[in-house]
Structure formats: C-alpha cells, structure tokens
Amino acid sequence: MIPAPQSSDVREASVTEVPARQPLIERPGIRPAGLRQLMQDLGPHYVSNGVIGLIFSASGPIAVTLAVGTAGGLTQGQLASWVFAIFLSAGLATLLMSLLYRQPLGFAWSIPGTVLLGPSLQHLPFAEVVGVFFTSGVLILALGSTGVVRRLMSAIPMPIVMAMVAAVFLRFGTDIVSSTQANLVVAGPMVLAFILLSAVPALGKYLPPVLGTLVVGIAAVALSGQFKLQSASGPIFAAPEFTAPSFTWAAQLELLLPLVLTALVVQNGQGVAVLRAAGHRPPVNSFALATGGFSVLNACFGAVSACVTGPTNSLLTSSGEKHRQYSAAVVYGSLSLVFALFAPLLTRLMLATPEAFVLALGGIAMLKALQQAFVTAFATKFTMGALVTFVVTISGMNLFNIHAAFWGILIGYVSSRLLERADHQVSK
Structure with a gap:
C-alpha cells in the first residue's frame, strides 16, 4: 500500500519540531539607525527620558559609589577614575548597542556589585579588588561566548523574573511617599505636577509628565534654597588612573562569583525583563558579551562591572x-x-541637590515600570513562583555575599517547578 501523503499541517509540525540554531550574536533584524533616522525619531518624550535616565544614574548610584569608595580608603584620584570609567562604558555600550539594534538598550554599572564591595575594601588592598574586576569581566565574556546566558534566560518564566523586578523596584515607589513626607517643599510640587500633566492629556502632549516633574523639581530646589554646593573648587575634567591589578586567591574566592552572578543574573536579568515587558526583543547573548567586554574596560580604570540595568531601561x-x-x-x-x-x-x-529631589524624580519616573512588573508577575501563570520570588527578594536575604535578587529567582523557580507543574507543562 502506498502511504498517504502528509498534510501540510503535519509537514509544518515536523519542520518546527527542530528549531533553527540561533547565532551566537543576535542579528539586529533591522538596518542600524543613521543620523537622519535618529533626527526623525527624536522628540520631547525621548529627550526627557534620556535626560532623566542620566540624572538618575548621576545622583543616587554615584552617591553609593562615592560612599563605598571613601569608606574603603580610595584616593580622590581613584574615585574620580572610577566615576569616569563607569560613565564612559555606559555611554559607549549604550550608543553602540542601541544604534545597532535600534532598541533602547541602556547600560550602566552594577550598584549591588558596588555595595557588596564595601566590606571587601575594608580588608583587601584595592589592587586585589581590581584583579577581581578583570577576572569577572573575562569570565562574563567567556560565558557570553558559550551562549549559556541566553539559554538560562529562556528557561526562567517571565512572571518569576518580573516578580524579582517588582521587588527591586518597589522601593522607588515608596521613595515617593517618604521623600514627600520628609521634604514637602521640594517633593510635593513634583508629585502635583506629575498628577496634573498625567490627568490632563492636552497639557501632557506639550510637556511630558516626567519632564514637567523635572522642571518643577528644579524650580522647587532653587526657590527653597536647598541647592548646597559644598565646594566650588576642584578638578573639572576627569583624569583616569590605571591601578595595576593583583591576583590573589583570597580576593577571587570572596568576590568573583558574587560579582559575576550580580551582573549577569540580577542586573542583566532586570534589564532584559523590563525591555521585554516594554515590547522589545533584547539581544540577551550580545548583552552578556558587551557586559564582559566593557567590564574589562572598566577594570582598566579601577571600576566595577558594566551591565544592563532595570531602572535605567525602565x-x-x-x-x-x-x-x-x-x-x-x-x-x-x-x-x-x-x-x-x-x-x-x-x-x-x-550631589549638591537635596535627596528628596532625586528620590521623588526617580520614583515618579519608575511608576509605570513598577505597575507593569506587578501585572506581568501576578496576572496569569506561575503566580506562586512569582510570589516566592518577590518575598525572598524583598527580604534582603544575603547568602555568600550574593544579592537577594539572585536567591529570589533561584528559590522562586524551584518552588514553581515543585508547586506549579501544570503551568510548566503548558508553557513547553
């Protein structure tokens, strides 16, 4: 008997069973943006978002960096070199990746990584810490070259990742309340401006709500006399310094794994989740390669790892x-x-601006991302795993010097596999 010919549906199913091998470096899928295209796509909303992204990075995160470096005994030259490097790599990586893929792919540096360096700088020579900066960058680059990062990101359900993002971003929402209570003169007008511009679309069309919040905040700071410049003297231009690395087992065992996991899973994981929630298709493996390469660049100037961050991209x-x-x-x-x-x-x-200005502006700008994180995490499937992830992350649990967000994803994912087997079977 001659076998019956397969239907087109069956043939198509058999073809799709074996997915095509993905290239190591994701292809853009669109022509890179040129100058003419960029000028056409620029507008008030996008300029506002970019400026606020820079203000956010240059305020609270810089304060954390300076506090950690100062407590660790770094010289003014070493601190200035650190700040120079993290903004240099953030700018270069963001421009390269965003223009190439024509997506908003914002890079910055690892704040959790900076925080975990604090205790280590108390007893390790800075040269040994710089040695870890180099090895972590090389290891991230090596992991990116294997494609394992993309497979790991694909294996974790989006609701679980977004629950981690919601837990990390929650403090930005509560910062609006605390800053308004602590400094009503500055934060109060900012909150009112955001509500007014959001509630009246005709006004928001000409002045984006977050940009209006920024303008009102600057005016409030100036009128209240709370702009306090501690010293008008000092260097103007950056003078980067090279710190010769020292490679010791003690420093590597203490810091290498926490720095790598923080950059790849906690920071890049947030960035990827935020971008996907916004409808973009971030190149996960290219992120890992860029993170490793620019982390090595940072290490040359004595600075912590580069990474893709959730707050900046939100x-x-x-x-x-x-x-x-x-x-x-x-x-x-x-x-x-x-x-x-x-x-x-x-x-x-x-650093001369009041803390309430930075907290209120960052929190207001982050509200939409926080809302989207909660909706994605708890709207449909994997809700128990998402809840466990949220609770563990927000608890601040810190084991082996590794950030709570990593443990939140790990414990939440394992809990979901055990308690939500039906959801995992449906998602296959």
Whole structure:
C-alpha cells in the first residue's frame, strides 16, 4: 500500500519540531539607525527620558559609589577614575548597542556589585579588588561566548523574573511617599505636577509628565534654597588612573562569583525583563558579551562591572512610541560620555541637590515600570513562583555575599517547578 501523503499541517509540525540554531550574536533584524533616522525619531518624550535616565544614574548610584569608595580608603584620584570609567562604558555600550539594534538598550554599572564591595575594601588592598574586576569581566565574556546566558534566560518564566523586578523596584515607589513626607517643599510640587500633566492629556502632549516633574523639581530646589554646593573648587575634567591589578586567591574566592552572578543574573536579568515587558526583543547573548567586554574596560580604570540595568531601561522606555525609544537611549548614552569627561565637576553638582529631589524624580519616573512588573508577575501563570520570588527578594536575604535578587529567582523557580507543574507543562 502506498502511504498517504502528509498534510501540510503535519509537514509544518515536523519542520518546527527542530528549531533553527540561533547565532551566537543576535542579528539586529533591522538596518542600524543613521543620523537622519535618529533626527526623525527624536522628540520631547525621548529627550526627557534620556535626560532623566542620566540624572538618575548621576545622583543616587554615584552617591553609593562615592560612599563605598571613601569608606574603603580610595584616593580622590581613584574615585574620580572610577566615576569616569563607569560613565564612559555606559555611554559607549549604550550608543553602540542601541544604534545597532535600534532598541533602547541602556547600560550602566552594577550598584549591588558596588555595595557588596564595601566590606571587601575594608580588608583587601584595592589592587586585589581590581584583579577581581578583570577576572569577572573575562569570565562574563567567556560565558557570553558559550551562549549559556541566553539559554538560562529562556528557561526562567517571565512572571518569576518580573516578580524579582517588582521587588527591586518597589522601593522607588515608596521613595515617593517618604521623600514627600520628609521634604514637602521640594517633593510635593513634583508629585502635583506629575498628577496634573498625567490627568490632563492636552497639557501632557506639550510637556511630558516626567519632564514637567523635572522642571518643577528644579524650580522647587532653587526657590527653597536647598541647592548646597559644598565646594566650588576642584578638578573639572576627569583624569583616569590605571591601578595595576593583583591576583590573589583570597580576593577571587570572596568576590568573583558574587560579582559575576550580580551582573549577569540580577542586573542583566532586570534589564532584559523590563525591555521585554516594554515590547522589545533584547539581544540577551550580545548583552552578556558587551557586559564582559566593557567590564574589562572598566577594570582598566579601577571600576566595577558594566551591565544592563532595570531602572535605567525602565526610564528609557517609560513613554513614547516603541520604535522611537532607542533615541532616548542615544540621548542617555551621549550625556554619559559628557559626564565621563566632566565627571569631577558634574558629580559635585549632582550631589549638591537635596535627596528628596532625586528620590521623588526617580520614583515618579519608575511608576509605570513598577505597575507593569506587578501585572506581568501576578496576572496569569506561575503566580506562586512569582510570589516566592518577590518575598525572598524583598527580604534582603544575603547568602555568600550574593544579592537577594539572585536567591529570589533561584528559590522562586524551584518552588514553581515543585508547586506549579501544570503551568510548566503548558508553557513547553
């Protein structure tokens, strides 16, 4: 008997059973943006988002960096070199990736990684810490070259990742309340401006709500006399220094694994989740390769790992049309390069603003991302795994010097596999 011919549906199913091998470096799928295209896509929303992304990076995160470095006994030159390097790599990586993929792919540096360095700098020579910066960058680059990072990101359900993002971002929402209570004169007008511009679309069309919040906040700071520049003197231009690395087993065992996991899983994981929630298709493996390469660059100037961050990308994608949001990343990347050049001067200016201004602005700009994180985490499937992830992450549990967000994803994923087997079977 002659076998019956297969139907087209069966043939198609048999073809799709074996997925095509993905290239190591994801192809853009679209022509890179040129100058003419960029000028067409720029607009008030995107300039606003890029500027606020830079202000966010240059305020609270810089304060954390300076506090950790100062407590660790770093010299002014070493601190200035650190700040120069993190903004240089953030600007270069963001411009390269965003223009190539025509997506808002914002890079910064690892704040959790910076925080975990604090105790280590108390007893390790800075040269040994710099040695870990080099090895962590090389290891991240090696992991990116294997493609394992992309497979790992694909294996974890999005609700679980977004539950981690929601837990990390939650403090930005509560910062709005605490800053308003602590400094009503500055934060109060900012909150009112955001509500007014959001509630009246006719006003928001001409002045984006977050940009209006920024303008009102600057005016409130100036009128209240709370801009306090501690010292007008000091260097203006950055003078990067090279710290010769020292490679010791003690430093490597203490810091290498926490730095790598923080950059790849905690930070890049947040960035990828935020971008996917905004409708983009971030190149996960290219992220890992860029993170490793620019982390090595940072190490040359004595600075912590580069990475893709959730807060920065949530600000870059907070408004506007999806296909034009890459222009916000270009603004952010360009301003980062300017900040790198004038790092000592601009750092003094940013630290002169009251804390309430930074907290209120960052929290208001992050509200949409926080809302999206909760919706994605708890709307449909994997809700128990997402809840466990959220609770563990927000608890601040810190084992083996590794950030709670990593343990949140790990414990949440294992709990989901045990308790939500039906959801995992359906998702296959």
